[in-house]
Amino acid sequence: MRRIFLFGASTGISHYGVGNYTDLIFNVLHKEPLITIVYIDFKLTSDKENIELTEYRNRDTKICFKLNSGNLYKHFDSRGVISAMEQLFEMKANDFFHFNCPEHLSIIQTLRDRLNPSILYTIHFDIKQLEKMSDLNYNAELKILELCSTIICLNDEAISTIERINPVYRKKTIRINTPLPTIPHASLDQLKKIRLEYGISERDTIILYNGRIDKNKGIYDFFKIFPSILRTNPNTILLIIGDGNLNNALYCCRKFIGNVRFTGYISREDRSYKYRLLQLADLAILPSYSEQLSMTFLEMAALEIPILVHNIAAFKIYSHITTIALRNGTMDKDAFTSKVVEVIAHKEEYLSKAKLLKKELSKTNSIIGFKKKLLTI
Numbered sequence: 001m002r003r004i005f006l007f008g009a010s011t012g013i014s015h016y017g018v019g020n021y022t023d024l025i026f027n028v029l030h031k032e033p034l035i036t037i038v039y040i041d042f043k044l045t046s047d048k049e050n051i052e053l054t055e056y057r058n059r060d061t062k063i064c065f066k067l068n069s070g071n072l073y074k075h076f077d078s079r080g081v082i083s084a085m086e087q088l089f090e091m092k093a094n095d096f097f098h099f100n101c102p103e104h105l106s107i108i109q110t111l112r113d114r115l116n117p118s119i120l121y122t123i124h125f126d127i128k129q130l131e132k133m134s135d136l137n138y139n140a141e142l143k144i145l146e147l148c149s150t151i152i153c154l155n156d157e158a159i160s161t162i163e164r165i166n167p168v169y170r171k172k173t174i175r176i177n178t179p180l181p182t183i184p185h186a187s188l189d190q191l192k193k194i195r196l197e198y199g200i201s202e203r204d205t206i207i208l209y210n211g212r213i214d215k216n217k218g219i220y221d222f223f224k225i226f227p228s229i230l231r232t233n234p235n236t237i238l239l240i241i242g243d244g245n246l247n248n249a250l251y252c253c254r255k256f257i258g259n260v261r262f263t264g265y266i267s268r269e270d271r272s273y274k275y276r277l278l279q280l281a282d283l284a285i286l287p288s289y290s291e292q293l294s295m296t297f298l299e300m301a302a303l304e305i306p307i308l309v310h311n312i313a314a315f316k317i318y319s320h321i322t323t324i325a326l327r328n329g330t331m332d333k334d335a336f337t338s339k340v341v342e343v344i345a346h347k348e349e350y351l352s353k354a355k356l357l358k359k360e361l362s363k364t365n366s367i368i369g370f371k372k373k374l375l376t377i
Contacts, residue, residue: 001034004096005085007104008041021100021122021295023271024178028371038089055089078106082114093117096377099148100124102133102140108147120377121148123158124292130161132216145169150377154178154292157313174377178295179370180302180361186276194276198239198261205236205344208281208305210274210296211288213244218287218310221331223252228337230259233344237261241277281305283343283350287331288312298365304358306343306350308336320356 008022022039030037039054085091093115099108100122108119121144130138145151145165151173153159162169200206207229211217219240230236236259240249243265253260266274278284284300286309291297297315300307309315310331311323322343324335343350 001036002096003036003038003089004029004098005038005040005091007097007099007107008039021124021178022098024181024295024370025098025374028179028367029374032375040085078110082107082110086114091115091117096120098122099144102137102144105140105144108144112147118150118377119148120150120152121145122152122154123161124154125161148172150174152176155314156317158292174373176370176373177365178298179365179367180298180358181295182367183275183278183299183302184272186279190276191279194280198263200237200239200261200280201235203235205233205282206239206280207236207340208239208241208278208284208300209286210241210278210284210299211286211294212242213240213246213249216289218289218331219249220252221333222285222287222336223249225331225333225337225340226253226259227256228333229340230256232341236344239263239277239280241266241274275299278303278305282347283308283340285309285340287336289326289329291315298361301354301358301361304351304354306347306354307357308339308343318357318360320353320360322350322353 006022006026026037026039029035036055041054094117095115096118097108097111098120101124108121111117111119123141123145125133125141130141133141142165145162146169149172151162151169153162153173153175154177156175159170159173159175162173195201209219209222211219213219222238226238238253238260240260241263246262246264249262250257263277266277278299281300281303282305284296284305284307286294286297286300286307288294288310289312291309291312291314294314297307297309306322308322308324311325315321315323322339324339325332327335
């Protein structure tokens with residue numbers, strides 16, 4: 001029986017987008033008869049952060065305990081948490097521990113000091129994203145890469161990042177393609193209910209953005225071109241799922257606020273609700289300037305929704321995807337506007353392209369392949 005401790009960060013998903021990946025590993029492995037999973041999550045409830053530990057063994061579930069922790073990001077007592085886990089689980093050096101955000105550093109250091117177990121770390125940031133981090137997070141990321149036993153990279157861009165940081169780390173690096181998720185189709189009644197909730201009519205065209213409201217994600221530049229899209233397509237709604245600096249976003253949207261809907265951050269417990277929201281979309285935009293292969297991209301591809309992305313490294317390898325070239329490292333506003341208008345006008349053509357993209361990803365990013373790679377570590 002192998003045991004894997006998965007460390008999530010629900011309180012950090014809105015900042016890093018890493019929680020969905022931890023969930024993905026859990027969903028793929030938790031029904032394996034020879035694997036026990038302990039899911040350790042950091043949850044913010046009523047302005048207090050709690051650590052919730054849940055054990056999954058032979059398909060049985062048991063929430064072991066919740067612990068008031070202070071805060072994962074400030075004055076975190078990693079030694080106290082690990083001591084509590086040692087008493088509860090009798091952790092051993094042959095257990096596996098998976099992490100995927102720099103705030104987990106103190107836990108990793110404590111584990112190395114106490115047990116020196118197998119530590120897996122999934123890197124979610126390319127070199128451009130790393131360079132834009134605070135010094136604290138950047139140094140934490142570098143230290144984790146040094147301490148971990150295995151580095152999981154989601155694409156070639158991540159491998160290039162590892163080689164630039166330290167070529168020696170390449171020996172402990174494994175490439176695993178993130179699989180297409182399986183998303184249940186929403187009923188017509190469920191979609192109708194959500195349309196009513198957000199004041200969206202059947203005749204409206206929905207452009208969907210799902211991610212952090214952040215400059216590097218390109219969403220602020222899209223706000224600038226949205227009025228031009230509305231001039232030719234006045235019944236268009238921009239649906240934004242995610243968190244970030246909402247005050248800035250609202251200010252940017254003040255002149256066309258009637259055509260924008262903000263859902264705010266949606267927790268992983270409400271994933272089914274988010275999936276229903278995604279299925280309202282006629283078109284998804286992912287205008288990031290640097291990106292690994294995001295879960296948002298895979299979710300939209302799984303639903304066969306046309307996606308517009310910038311022509312960055314993470315997406316160049318796919319044949320059936322609509323990319324828009326950057327101009328001097330930023331959004332080509334005229335090109336992006338024209339392409340959005342074109343997709344709306346020729347919806348059937350781009351729906352056919354979306355079906356081909358899903359078929360392509362089903363071969364390169366299968367759940368079976370993902371599972372096999374994980375089990376070989």
